[in-house]
Amino acid sequence: MPLLPPALRLPAPRSRTLPALAAAAATALLLTACGTTETTAPAGGAETGSSTAGGAVTVTDERGAVELDAPAASVVSLEWGLTENLLSLGVDVVGQADVEGYNTWATVEPLDPATPDVGTRGEPSLDAIVALDPDLVVTTTDIDEAVIAQLAEQVPVIALRGSDSADPLGYMRSTVETLATATGTQDAGEQLLTDFDAKVADGQARLEAAGRTGAPFVLADGWDDAGAVSVRLYTPGSFVGAIGDELGLVNQWTEGGDPDYGLAATDVEGLTRISDPATTFVYGANDADGGSLFTDALAGNAVWQQLPFVTGDRVRRTPDGLWPFGGPASGSAYVDALVTAVTS
Amino acid sequence: MTSATTAARPSPPSGRGAGSRASLGAGAVLAAGALALVALSVAHLLQGSAAVSVAEVVRAALTQLPGAPGAGEDAAREQAVAVLLASRLPRLAAAVLCGVALGLAGTLLQSVSRNALASPDTVAVNAGAYVAVAVVAVTGVSLPFYAGGLVAFAGGLAAALLVLVVARIGADDPVRLVLAGSAVALALGSLTSVLLLLFPQDTLGLYAWGSGSTAQGGPDAVLRAAPVVVVGALAVMLLCQRLDVMGLGEDAARSLGVPVGRTRLLAVVGAVLLSAVAVTLAGPIGFVGLCAPVLARLLARGVPGLAPHARLLPLAALTGALVVVAADVLLRLLVPADVAANVPTGVVTSLAGAVLLVHLARRLGVVGAGGAVSGTVGGGTVSSSGTLASRRRVLAVAAVTATLLVATALAALLLGERVVLLGDVANWAQGLAGRQVSFALDQRVPRVGAALLGGACLALAGCLVQAVCRNPLAEPGLLGITPGASAGAVAVVLLVPGVGVWPVMGVATAVALVAFALVLRLAAGRAGLGGGLPVERVLLVGIGVSTAAGAVTTLVVLLFAPWSPQLALTWLAGSTWGRSGEQLLPAAGALLVGLPAALLAARVLDLLSLDDDVPRLLGVRLGRARLGLLALAGVLTAAAACAVGALGFVGLVAPHAARALVGGRHALAVPVAVGLGALLVCAADLLGRTLLSPTEVAAGLVTALLGAPYFVYLLRRSATSR
Numbered sequence A: 001m002p003l004l005p006p007a008l009r010l011p012a013p014r015s016r017t018l019p020a021l022a023a024a025a026a027t028a029l030l031l032t033a034c035g036t037t038e039t040t041a042p043a044g045g046a047e048t049g050s051s052t053a054g055g056a057v058t059v060t061d062e063r064g065a066v067e068l069d070a071p072a073a074s075v076v077s078l079e080w081g082l083t084e085n086l087l088s089l090g091v092d093v094v095g096q097a098d099v100e101g102y103n104t105w106a107t108v109e110p111l112d113p114a115t116p117d118v119g120t121r122g123e124p125s126l127d128a129i130v131a132l133d134p135d136l137v138v139t140t141t142d143i144d145e146a147v148i149a150q151l152a153e154q155v156p157v158i159a160l161r162g163s164d165s166a167d168p169l170g171y172m173r174s175t176v177e178t179l180a181t182a183t184g185t186q187d188a189g190e191q192l193l194t195d196f197d198a199k200v201a202d203g204q205a206r207l208e209a210a211g212r213t214g215a216p217f218v219l220a221d222g223w224d225d226a227g228a229v230s231v232r233l234y235t236p237g238s239f240v241g242a243i244g245d246e247l248g249l250v251n252q253w254t255e256g257g258d259p260d261y262g263l264a265a266t267d268v269e270g271l272t273r274i275s276d277p278a279t280t281f282v283y284g285a286n287d288a289d290g291g292s293l294f295t296d297a298l299a300g301n302a303v304w305q306q307l308p309f310v311t312g313d314r315v316r317r318t319p320d321g322l323w324p325f326g327g328p329a330s331g332s333a334y335v336d337a338l339v340t341a342v343t344s
Numbered sequence B: 001m002t003s004a005t006t007a008a009r010p011s012p013p014s015g016r017g018a019g020s021r022a023s024l025g026a027g028a029v030l031a032a033g034a035l036a037l038v039a040l041s042v043a044h045l046l047q048g049s050a051a052v053s054v055a056e057v058v059r060a061a062l063t064q065l066p067g068a069p070g071a072g073e074d075a076a077r078e079q080a081v082a083v084l085l086a087s088r089l090p091r092l093a094a095a096v097l098c099g100v101a102l103g104l105a106g107t108l109l110q111s112v113s114r115n116a117l118a119s120p121d122t123v124a125v126n127a128g129a130y131v132a133v134a135v136v137a138v139t140g141v142s143l144p145f146y147a148g149g150l151v152a153f154a155g156g157l158a159a160a161l162l163v164l165v166v167a168r169i170g171a172d173d174p175v176r177l178v179l180a181g182s183a184v185a186l187a188l189g190s191l192t193s194v195l196l197l198l199f200p201q202d203t204l205g206l207y208a209w210g211s212g213s214t215a216q217g218g219p220d221a222v223l224r225a226a227p228v229v230v231v232g233a234l235a236v237m238l239l240c241q242r243l244d245v246m247g248l249g250e251d252a253a254r255s256l257g258v259p260v261g262r263t264r265l266l267a268v269v270g271a272v273l274l275s276a277v278a279v280t281l282a283g284p285i286g287f288v289g290l291c292a293p294v295l296a297r298l299l300a301r302g303v304p305g306l307a308p309h310a311r312l313l314p315l316a317a318l319t320g321a322l323v324v325v326a327a328d329v330l331l332r333l334l335v336p337a338d339v340a341a342n343v344p345t346g347v348v349t350s351l352a353g354a355v356l357l358v359h360l361a362r363r364l365g366v367v368g369a370g371g372a373v374s375g376t377v378g379g380g381t382v383s384s385s386g387t388l389a390s391r392r393r394v395l396a397v398a399a400v401t402a403t404l405l406v407a408t409a410l411a412a413l414l415l416g417e418r419v420v421l422l423g424d425v426a427n428w429a430q431g432l433a434g435r436q437v438s439f440a441l442d443q444r445v446p447r448v449g450a451a452l453l454g455g456a457c458l459a460l461a462g463c464l465v466q467a468v469c470r471n472p473l474a475e476p477g478l479l480g481i482t483p484g485a486s487a488g489a490v491a492v493v494l495l496v497p498g499v500g501v502w503p504v505m506g507v508a509t510a511v512a513l514v515a516f517a518l519v520l521r522l523a524a525g526r527a528g529l530g531g532g533l534p535v536e537r538v539l540l541v542g543i544g545v546s547t548a549a550g551a552v553t554t555l556v557v558l559l560f561a562p563w564s565p566q567l568a569l570t571w572l573a574g575s576t577w578g579r580s581g582e583q584l585l586p587a588a589g590a591l592l593v594g595l596p597a598a599l600l601a602a603r604v605l606d607l608l609s610l611d612d613d614v615p616r617l618l619g620v621r622l623g624r625a626r627l628g629l630l631a632l633a634g635v636l637t638a639a640a641a642c643a644v645g646a647l648g649f650v651g652l653v654a655p656h657a658a659r660a661l662v663g664g665r666h667a668l669a670v671p672v673a674v675g676l677g678a679l680l681v682c683a684a685d686l687l688g689r690t691l692l693s694p695t696e697v698a699a700g701l702v703t704a705l706l707g708a709p710y711f712v713y714l715l716r717r718s719a720t721s722r
Helices: A019-032 A081-087 A098-107 A126-131 A145-152 A168-183 A188-207 A238-246 A267-274 A300-306 A328-343 B003-008 B016-047 B053-064 B075-113 B124-138 B143-167 B174-198 B220-237 B238-248 B250-255 B260-282 B288-302 B307-336 B345-362 B391-414 B422-429 B435-471 B482-497 B501-527 B535-560 B566-572 B580-599 B604-609 B612-617 B622-644 B650-662 B667-690 B699-720
Strands: A057-061 A064-069 A073-078 A092-096 A136-138 A157-160 A216-225 A226-233 A265-267 A280-283 A315-317
Touching: A019 A188, A019 B391, A057 A157, A057 A168, A057 A267, A057 B238, A057 B622, A073 A081, A081 A092, A081 A136, A081 A168, A081 A328, A081 B288, A081 B307, A098 A157, A098 A265, A098 A267, A126 A145, A136 A168, A145 A157, A157 A168, A168 A188, A168 A238, A168 A328, A188 A328, A188 B307, A188 B345, A216 A238, A216 A328, A226 A238, A226 A267, A238 A328, A265 A267, A267 A300, A267 B075, A267 B124, A280 A328, B016 B053, B016 B075, B016 B307, B053 B075, B075 B220, B075 B238, B075 B288, B075 B307, B124 B174, B124 B260, B143 B220, B174 B535, B174 B699, B220 B260, B220 B307, B238 B250, B238 B260, B238 B307, B238 B535, B250 B260, B288 B307, B288 B345, B307 B345, B345 B501, B345 B535, B391 B435, B391 B650, B435 B535, B435 B580, B435 B604, B435 B650, B482 B501, B482 B535, B482 B622, B501 B535, B501 B580, B501 B622, B580 B604, B580 B622, B580 B667, B604 B612, B604 B622, B604 B667, B612 B622, B612 B650, B650 B667, B650 B699, B667 B699
Parallel strands: A073 A092, A073 A136, A136 A157, A216 A280, A280 A315
Antiparallel strands: A057 A064, A216 A226, A226 A265
C-alpha cells in the first residue's frame, strides 16, 4: 500500500483529556455549591427570642425615628466613641470596627481583645456585621448614607454625629441618653451623666483651691508629615475644649474649628500666635504612634524653642489612651488630666 | 565648522552682531528671570501662619546683616528672627531647590526622548520613588536623609527605565510615552496604596508623600539636599554639547560621533537623581518637570540665544524655581494661612500643569523638543498578531469566557464572611430565606452586579476608545470622564451632608459629561467638532483635564473635610463597597443601549481602526462617527463610575486580551471584551473582599495590580513587533 501523501495524513486525534478534566472539576465545584447553610427551616423572618423584658422602643437619631422591637442586648459599634459609651453603660458589644486600634487609642473603657473585628472604621465589612447577628448597629454619620440605609433594612441602625461643635457636651448627653434608651439601660445612663457632672464640679473646686481658675491653656496633638509637623488644636467647639470651658479654663485657640469636631489645623509657625506667656500647652500622644512628637521631633526646631510655653516649661502631656471624641468616661479622665496639667 | 562648510553656505548678513545680540538677549532674559525670582521670594518669606508683621520681618532680616546695629533684647524680634530662619527660609530654599531640580530633570528627559511631554511625572519617576520608600518603610527600617534619597533614586530609576524602554524612547510618538508612563504610575501607585492600607503603623507619615509640600521642619533637610542638587546640576551641564547635537536627530548625532546610547543613559540617570532629591525633600510636586522646560523652550523660541543647552538648562532651572515659588505664593494668597499649611503645593502646580498640557496639546505640531511632535497617531494598528481566528477557536473562547464568568459570579455571590450556598440563593430569590442569609445576599448581590456591569461598561468603552483613537494604549479613564465624575461626587457628598444616592449620581454624571464635552471642545479647536477629531490631541487634553479634576478633588477634600475623608475615599477608590441596587441602573441602561449599538457599528469600528483614508473612501463620515462613538464611550464610562467609582485598567486590558484571543474583528472582539471585563472586575472584587477579610482591598487596587504586569507585557510586545 503506497504511503499517503503528507497532505492527506490524518490528523492526530485531538486530546480530549483536558476539556474532560475541566468539565469534571466544574461539576464537582457546582455540586459542592449546592445545598443550604441554614439548619433551621427558613421561616419568614427569624426571631432571636428577644420578646422578653421591655416592649418596643423608639429613639430618634440624626436620620429620623428608629424603632426596636425590644431594648437591644447585643450591639455592633462602628466608631470608638460610641463603643466607649456602650461599655460604660454595661452593654454587650459583640463586634467593633478596628478592635486593635480601639485598645491602643481609647483605653479608658477597655474592650475584650477577642471581640470580633468587622473591618476598618471607614469601610466596615457589612458581611462581617451580618454574620454576628446583632440586635442593633450604632455608627456615626461619617459613613455613607446609602450604606446606612442598606444596613437599616435588616438591622436597626442608630446613626449619630461624632460631635457637634455648637454644644459638644449637650450632644454627649443626648448621645448617652439615646444609647441608654435603645439598650434599656436608662438607670446606668443617668448615673453616668450624674457622675460626670460631679467630676466636673470637683475639677472646678480643685482649680479654685489651687488658684488656677481662668488659667490659659491650649490642647493639641499632631503628626509628622515627612519632616514638617502638622498641629491639630482643639477649639472650644470640641468635646475636650468644652470640658476645659466648663472647668473655667480659658482656651487660647478659638478660631478655625470645623462644624463637627471643632478641630483647627496649623503648623508650628502658627503656634506663635499664642501670646499669653502663662499658657499651658497640653498635648496628647501615644507611645504606639512613635511617642511624643512635640518633645522629640520638635526639640531642635528653633521656632518651637522660642515659644513662651516652651521657654517657661509649661508643656504637659496627657496620659495615653484618652479618646478626645468619646463620652463621659473619657471626659472624666480629661477633667483629671487638664486639672493636673494646669496645676502642676 | 571648517572653512569649506562656511564657504558653502552664505553667511548670515550680520554674523557677529547677531551672535552678540543673541547673547545679550539671553542674558537679559536670565537676568529678568532672576529678578522675578527674588521678588517672588521676598513675597514668599512674608507669607505664613505666624502673626509676624512685614516690618518686623524686614527689621529682623536687617539685623542679621554683618555690621548692622546689634539687635535689641526684644523678645518679639527674636521670635521674628527665629521664625524667619527656622521656618520660612528652609521653606523657600526647599521650593527653589525642588524647582531647580525638577526643571533640569524635565529638560533632560525631553531632550533625550525628543518628546515635549516627557517629564518626571509622565515617566513614573515619582511613583517609583514613592513605592520604593514605602516598601522599605514596611520592613520597619527608618532611614536617614541620604539613605532615603538613595532608595527613592533606585525606585525612580527602575520605573523610569521600565517606561522608557517599553515606550521606545526616541520614537516619534509622544503620546505613547505619556500613556505608558501614566499606566505604570497608576500601577505603582496602587501598589503603594495597598502597602499603606496593610501596614498603617509602619508607614505613618508617608501619606503626605502622595502630595508634595514645601513645608519644612527645620534647615536640616535643605542643607543636606543642597549639595546634591548643586553637584547634580553641574554634572548635567557637562552633557550640554552632546544634547545639542542629539537635537539634530539620532542618525545625525551618531554620524557626528556622539555616543547616543550612553548619553541617553547618563541624562536619564541625572534626571532621576535630581527628581529623587526633590521627592525626598518635599514629596512629589507634580507637573513642574513638565511646565518649566516647556516654558523655557517657549521663551527660547522667541530669543534665539537661549536655544543651546548651555543656556537652556539654567533657564529651565530658573523657570522651575519660579513656578514652585509662584505656586506657593498664589496658594497662600487664595487660602487662609492655617489651612494652606495643610494644602500641598502639588495641587496648585498640577492645576497649572494641566492647563499648560491642554494648551500644548492644542498646539501639537508646533512646539517641539528638537523633534516635531508628530501630527498623526503612530500607535500602530489596534489588532493583534493578525491571524484570523478559526470558528472553532472563537466558539471555544466564547464558551470558556462564559463559563468562567458564570463561575466567578457565583463564587462572588457565595463567598464572603458569611458563606452561603446555592440553595440559600434559591430561598432568597423566593423570599423564604432567614434573616442572616437574606441580609448577606441583600448587600452582596448589588456588589456583584456592580462589579459585573461596571466591568462590562468599562471594557466596552475601552474597545470604542481604542478603535477611534487607533492607539492600543488608550483608556476611557484618560478622557477626563472618571476623574470628573469623582470630583462631582466628592464635592456633592462633602458640601451637602446626608445627601441621597440619586443626587450624587446625577451630579457625578453631569460633571463627567461636562468634563468630557470640555475635552472634546478643547481638542477640536477652531475646526469644530465635525472637522475630524485629532485623536492624540483628545488623549492629551483628556490627561490634562483628568489631572485638573484630580487636583480639584484633593483641594475640596482638604478644604471641607480634612478630618473625615472616608466619604470621599469610597468614590475615589474604585470599590463596590456599600453599593445599592439603584446605583446599578445607569450602568445597566448604558450597557443595554451601548452593546447593541457597538455591535451594529462593528464594521465602522473595524474601518476606523485602520487609518483615516479607508473609512472616507468607503463612505464613512469620519468626524461624525468618531464623535458619536466617543460620546457613547463617555456615557458608558460615566455610568460605570456610578457603579464602581474610579476603576482603572479594565478598559485598557480587556479589549487587548479579547483581540489577542479572537482577532481584530470587532464583531467578535467586542462581546468577548465585554465578557472579559465583567470577569476581571468581578474576580478583582471577590479577591479584594475575601483575601484579607475583614479588611477590604478596593477592587480598583486589585485590577491595577493584576492589570499592570499584563500591560507592561503588552507594551513590550507591541514595542518589539514593529
